[in-house]
Amino acid sequence: MKLLDSWYAVALASALRPAQPLAVQLHGERFALWRDAAGGVAAVLDRCPHKGASLSAGRVSQGALACGYHGWCFGSDGHCSAIPAQHTGEPMPRRAHTRAVPCREAAGFLWLWWARDPQAPLPDPAALPPPPPVGPLPEAGDGKWRHLEGEVEWQANWLRVLEAFMDLTHAPFVHSGSFGAMAPDQLMPEEQWVKDDSLYERVLAPRDRHYRADQGRGLRGLFNADEQAGDQASDGGVQHIQLWLANVSLVRVVFGDFQISLCTAHVPLDEGRTLNLWRHFRSFLRTPLADGNARGRVDRFMAEDQRMVETLTPRLPDLDGRGDLLLASDAMTIGLRKLLREKRSAGLLV
Ligand code: FES
Ligand SMILES: [Fe+2]
Structure with a gap:
């Protein structure tokens, strides 16, 4: 299933190097992304119209994308601007272009627009909505946070993956090894809503003895190791879970000043594979020495979900x-499926 006329986060912005194109995949199609002369991001189909080479295997030259095979150059509109082997003065062949796709940078990700009609002419950039307002996220360079990124591919359909990130009641069973156990009937949704293609849920983190004992071995152990931890962590906390269509989730765990955010793009590589690109922020233990531990926790948390989500049928x-x-x-799953049914009725989910 594909959501049409929608922005998809497809790569971590940090993965795009200045002179090097980046290959990404979305719904079974490959694209080449690069930075154009103005410093913006550009994207075209990852196939050179000359002899079919991957343009992402080329290089960036003066803001244009140069094919690595015979050096044809393409601008951000997909049109060929130079064919080195052509004699000067020969006209540019009419078919010397590849398809350009609208591309943006926001929330630390690179986004592609998946149009309802991929063959239609490139829309006027000003006519497109902006990518969804994912946040709150710390600004780059905010010293109050430590930031890590990573990725993991799952053999699962992307909508099943979105549902997993909106689903809290699996936590006691799936995440007892990484996140601390919680009694499932003690998850207390305080607020839930769906609007503007976004779903949100706020849940009180339970405070009972069972929870505290287990958290003491998990996240709370980290909180308490921070010199500023104080007592706030012992008062329990709040989890905010939000999804923005098409494919970005944000989970924020807030214990007073001590916060963890996990923002993940769930990229539909194709119908059966999803690439999870994650950005993790912590407001405590900001020393780089703690990065290995934090990364290990995210990896373990992801692996716990992966093990279950890959088994789901259909x-x-x-x-x-x-x-x-x-x-x-399962209110969040129900809400997401209702939203997707509305998209389907509008011809925007096929
Ligand atoms: S295949 Fe790209 S220039 Fe020849
Ligand atoms: Fe999970």
Whole structure:
């Protein structure tokens, strides 16, 4: 299933090097991304119209994308601007272009626009909506946070993955090894809403003895190691979970000043594979010496989900509810499927 006329986060912005194009994949198509002369990001289909080389295997030359095979150069509109082997004065062949795709940089990701009609002419950039307002996220260079990034590919459909990141009631069973155990009936959703293609849930982190004991071995152990930790952590906390269509989630765990945010782009490589690109922020233990531990925790947390999500059948969620038995405690999954059904009715999910 593909969401049409929508922005997809497809890469970490940090992965794009100045002179080097970047290959990305979305819904089974490959694209080459690069920085143009104005410093903006540009994207074209990753196939040279000359003999079919991957343009992402080329290089960036004076803001244009130069194919690595015979050096044809392409601008951000996809048109060929130079063919080195052509004699000067020969006209540019009419078919010497590749398809350009709108591309943006926001929230630390690079975004591609997946149009309803991919063959239609490139839309006027001003006519497109901006990428969704993912946040709050710390600004780059904010010394109050330590920031890590990573990626992991799962053999699962991207909508199943989105659902997993909106689903809290699996935490006691899936994440007891990484996040501390919680009693499932003690998750207390305080607020839930769906608007502007976004779903949100706020959940009180439980405070009972069972929870505290387990958290003491997990996250709380880290909180308490921070010299500024104080007592705020012992008062419990709040989790904010939000999803922005098409494919970005943000989970924020807030214990007073001590916060962890995990912002993840769930990239549909194709129907059966999803690339999770994550950005992790912590407001405590900001020394780089703690990075290995923090990265290990994110990797473990992701692996715990992966182990279950890759087993789900049917591979694609049945939006009409015939495949699964959803209950009131699955409110976020129900809300997401309803939103997707509305998209489908509008011809925007195919
Ligand atoms: S294949 Fe790209 S220039 Fe020849
Ligand atoms: Fe999970």
